[in-house]
Amino acid sequence: MDHQWIGLALGFVSALLANTAYSLEHDAAAALPSMSPRHPLQSARLLLGARRWLIAFAAETAGWLMYVVALRLAPLALVQAIGASGVGVLAFATARGHPSRLARRERSAVVLAFAGLVLLALSVTGRQELDHRPDPAGVIIWLAAAAGIAAFVIIRPPRSARAASLGLASGLLLSDGDISAKLIGYRGPWLIALASLIVAYSIGSIVLQSAYQRGDALTAAGTSTMVTSGVPIVAGFALFGETLPHGIKAAAQVAAFACLVLSAVALEHPQTPGADTPVSPADHNETRPISD
Numbered sequence: 001m002d003h004q005w006i007g008l009a010l011g012f013v014s015a016l017l018a019n020t021a022y023s024l025e026h027d028a029a030a031a032l033p034s035m036s037p038r039h040p041l042q043s044a045r046l047l048l049g050a051r052r053w054l055i056a057f058a059a060e061t062a063g064w065l066m067y068v069v070a071l072r073l074a075p076l077a078l079v080q081a082i083g084a085s086g087v088g089v090l091a092f093a094t095a096r097g098h099p100s101r102l103a104r105r106e107r108s109a110v111v112l113a114f115a116g117l118v119l120l121a122l123s124v125t126g127r128q129e130l131d132h133r134p135d136p137a138g139v140i141i142w143l144a145a146a147a148g149i150a151a152f153v154i155i156r157p158p159r160s161a162r163a164a165s166l167g168l169a170s171g172l173l174l175s176d177g178d179i180s181a182k183l184i185g186y187r188g189p190w191l192i193a194l195a196s197l198i199v200a201y202s203i204g205s206i207v208l209q210s211a212y213q214r215g216d217a218l219t220a221a222g223t224s225t226m227v228t229s230g231v232p233i234v235a236g237f238a239l240f241g242e243t244l245p246h247g248i249k250a251a252a253q254v255a256a257f258a259c260l261v262l263s264a265v266a267l268e269h270p271q272t273p274g275a276d277t278p279v280s281p282a283d284h285n286e287t288r289p290i291s292d
Contacts, residue, residue: 007073008082010066015086017063019225022208024056026217029209037154037166037207047209057205071182077236080178081120084229084260087113087222106218109266113226116259120233123253132241133186139239143179143196146172146231154207163215164223166207171227173204178232182240230260 028050029035035043047053070079091110095101102110150172158165180197183190211220236242 004074004078007070008078011070011074011079011082012085014063014066014070015083017066018060018083019086019221021056021060021063022221022225023217025053025060025209026212026221028053028056029212032213035206035210035213037169037203037210040203040206043206043209047206053209067178068181068185072185075236075242076179076182076240077233077242080229080232080236081117081256084113084120084226085117086229087218087225087263091218091222102218105266106222109218109222109263112259112263112266116256116263119252119256119259123249123256133190134183134239134241139179139183139193142235142239143176143200146176147200150204150207163211163220166211166214167220167223168227170204170208170211170220171224172231173200173207174224174228175231175235176200177204178228179235179239182232226260226263230257233257 029047032046032050032053035046037043047057067079067083070082087110091102091106150169153165153169153172177197177200180193180200183193184197208220208224211224214220
């Protein structure tokens, strides 16, 4: 079991790095000219030309490499559960170390996320995880469905909550990348998943940067993080044969998923800061016209 705890520790450090990087990427992306997920190549050129964004992305990449190692040492559901704690780090980073600066709904979302993480950890303590290679047809259907929903959200966006909707699309694409990262660990024919990993991560990252220009980091990256964590957790049970708990642990797991879902919902409907809340330069960028 020692290797699992090492994997979980790496997963937590990965969440710290990645979500701190999200906050830095938001500030850098908000200062760039308008980007659209419908024009990924143009958006990529803008991002690659921004030094501040590249530094933040390097930190995110370091976190991702730790995540890949964690997947080799611990089950997918466990690693993703630890990753869900990143929303708390993100909230702390966006509040510049002062949680009181967050809107009440955002603080509630953070509390729910942490509660879900604790309950999920309790529900899997002491379980013997089985590592089954998934059915290829099931994997293809799963990855295609997530990518299809993400494409629909990008093409037919809602009239409001644009940052949250793009965060949702980004989360679905990045979840495809996370599942692909687990698949390539099996090597052999599964190395073909490297193609879906590259495509999903590349497009998902660009969509997330576009979301940053339409809202605050907690709404955009927070929604993306919840989806990126939650979908692979379900995939761990549905595709990889990870066993479900029984009795009290089962109740704890259901409560954990409820907390994570409610946290994501809270982040999708951010409150307007009060008049006494300082407005940052990034907030001014939220009001400029954006062309899709």
